[in-house]
Amino acid sequence: MLRLPRVLRPLIAAMLACAGAHTARAEPGPANACAREAFRVVIDVGHTAQSPGATSARGVPEFVFNLKLAQRIEQHLLDVGFRRSVLVITEGRSRKGLAARIKRANALGADLFLSIHHDSVPNKFLEKWEFEGKQRGFSDRFSGHSIFISHDNSDRAGSLQFASLLGTQLRERGLQYTPHYTDRIMGHRQRLLIDAQVGVYRYDQLLVLRDTDMPAVLLEAGSIINREEELRMGSVKHQALISAAVADAVESFCTGRRPRTPTNAASRDGEVSKQATAPAEVVPVRAIKQR
């Protein structure tokens, strides 16, 4: 061991401490960095081709909007280095597909689950108009996105954290959430707003949020029953805006979190990212609607 003259020891120690502090400021330590290549996001396409959810003001099924936006989000995540991102497309009738959707997400060992939907309104709010010779339902009463989590998810804190990060990113891009889920006129669809800054609601019973064993968030990206917002939701520019918000929120969320399956990360690299779930035989769960 090198023996330093006693008078020099405090000076050397001070220099080393100074160098260490400089290094710490210059670049974040590995414990805080986001391991993008190991972090897995499951992007769930809401509904199925056979049970496509809501119908837009111009007669387009919600599933078409969900699929397009989810694909853009997946591509954006892949482009910025989240190479383990997986798009989950479920097939079959909605209730049969619901358990398959959850089973698939859980089997993927994901770090985060994001379900993509587009909003409509209860039937009592629908008005009639004619589009391309056909009578359609619409409601221009509400617009904006909304974000949902379940307090019965196994990682409630993580779910809320990502939901708030996502809401913040959307807000920073000039998008406003819709507050109408707090209104009594929503009846059984009324929800508790738990982050009033950025539009995060609580929906404990929603199965894809409750039964997924990872932080889980559902995004209603916008209202397709609103005639103006439907056009916006169909635009590539708007889809890119939302995709960028999701990617930045995922990056923030990932920072400081350890991927769940780091040892599996390498072997999964290069696998086909699109995976479809097969219809499963399950008993329909009454009183809980698939979203």
Ligand SMILES: [Zn+2]
């Ligand atoms: Zn939906």
